[in-house]
Amino acid sequence: MxxxxxxxxxxxxxxxxxxxxxxxxxxxxxxxxxxxxxxxxxxxxxxxxxxxxxxxxxxxxxxxxxxxxxxxxxxxxxxxxxxxxxxxxxxxxxxxxxxxxxxxxxxxxxxxxxxxxxxxxxxxxxxAEIAHTSARITCTRKTLPGLRAAEKYAVRVGGGSSHRYGLDDAILIKDNHVAVAGGVGAAIRAARGFAGHLVKVEVEVDGLEQFEEALAEGPDVVLLDNMGPALLTVAVSMNRKLSGLSVDDYPRNRRRVLLEASGNVSLDTVREIAETGVDYISTSKITMAxxxxxxxxxxxxx
Missing domain, CATH: 3.90.1170.20 (Quinolinate phosphoribosyl transferase, N-terminal domain)
Incomplete structure (x- = not known):
């Protein structure tokens, strides 16, 4: 169906x-x-x-x-x-x-x-560049002031999807949040304690060590920031190992998370990024450029 x-x-x-x-x-x-x-x-x-x-x-x-x-x-x-x-x-x-x-x-x-x-x-x-993969292109909060709803609507009309509309509809833990919170794990745990059951939690990581720490806490989405195709491929593989387990075998707070690639995304690079197996590719270029x-x-x- x-x-x-x-x-x-x-x-x-x-x-x-x-x-x-x-x-x-x-x-x-x-x-x-x-x-x-x-x-x-x-x-x-x-x-x-x-x-x-x-x-x-x-x-x-x-x-x-x-x-x-x-x-x-x-x-x-x-x-x-x-x-x-x-x-x-x-x-x-x-x-x-x-x-x-x-x-x-x-x-x-x-x-x-x-x-x-x-x-x-x-x-x-x-x-069109990534239509042969399962990845989706998505916009960000980088929109012209006052025109966010119009631009995000246009992205959807063009075949893309929308990231969060504002600061109030999802939790996205960025690198500066991580720095102040004392680490990826600490930030995710604090977010989980704060968020309601319908609020998604996403965390940004910039390397495999942080990625592994994030996976241990089970956020909904991990944003892989400025990672090249080689690192993205490794991250996808690490994440897929979790999805090979039955539900009963998952550690209590671990499961397959959605992966979002961001940074250095252009028409010249988006195909290679999508072919690594990530779920989403976010870029401000479809709105700001x-x-x-x-x-x-x-x-x-x-």
Whole structure:
């Protein structure tokens, strides 16, 4: 029996909040004075939103919200949907209605759509490189302030997965936590004593000695930081030895943990990293280094 993978979504209230903030930033204290100065309030316009290069679409609801919030009289007819692979010249939507509103909403709509589609497209490149393995590409908390939900949504649209959304939804013990806590084992034990039964505990290690110490404490996930493929392969082997035992044979607090590789991840290295057998590969590059996707809006006047 296979598990159905549902299309990721974002609540409309969250989308509207982000778009409203962006519109207020752009409209400033007096609104779009250029459009007010040169376009009559009675003029109508029809625009085609289209792709200028191939990529993965993400953020169509953000674009729709931008036009609706500026002027509810604007009609937004969607021709392509999030997750769809776009071809150059392909129409994404047709926008029609009062010209002033269409012009005033254009930039914010495109900013969201181009950035989010760029993140989805870049994520899809990484996912394609490791599709032959069981590893998943995942994003991190390294996102643009205020846009975390949008960027993490775009990662999922592009075929990636999300790490924790913030500091409050999982425990991730980093190297500085380990240093202050007095060691990997001490940090994991303290975390286990604090966490509720639904809170995952992950610990970062930078060598096999720390990794072995972590395995003895049985965290949910171990992050293997800046380890090359050779060390990653050894770590995977050490971890798999535990999974070969029956449940009754496990030491009380030891079991197979999920392994996450991080550091020095790029399109040139991600395939080799995935082939070591790790479960997840996390990188900030799919959010912080994703180029925007070239989309445009061609407008006509009625």
């Amino acid at each position: 296979t598990t159905r993978a549902f299309q990721p979504t974002l609540p409309e209230l969250l989308v509207e909040e982000k778009v409203r903030h962006a519109l207020l930033e752009d409209l400033g204290r007096a609104g779009d004075i250029t459009t007010q100065a040169v376009i009559g309030s009675d003029r109508q316009a029809t625009a085609r939103l289209n792709a200028r290069e191939p990529g993965v679409l993400a953020g169509i609801n953000f674009a729709r919200a931008a036009f609706r919030l500026v002027d509810p009289a604007i009609r937004f007819d969607t021709l392509a949907f999030d997750g769809e692979r776009l071809s150059p010249g392909q129409d994404i939507a047709i926008i029609s209605g009062p010209a002033q509103g269409v012009l005033s909403a254009e930039r914010v709509a495109l900013n969201f759509l181009m950035h989010m589609s760029g993140v989805a497209t870049h994520t899809a490149r990484y996912a 994703a180029p925007t996707l070239d989309l445009g809006l061609d407008i006509g006047v009625v």
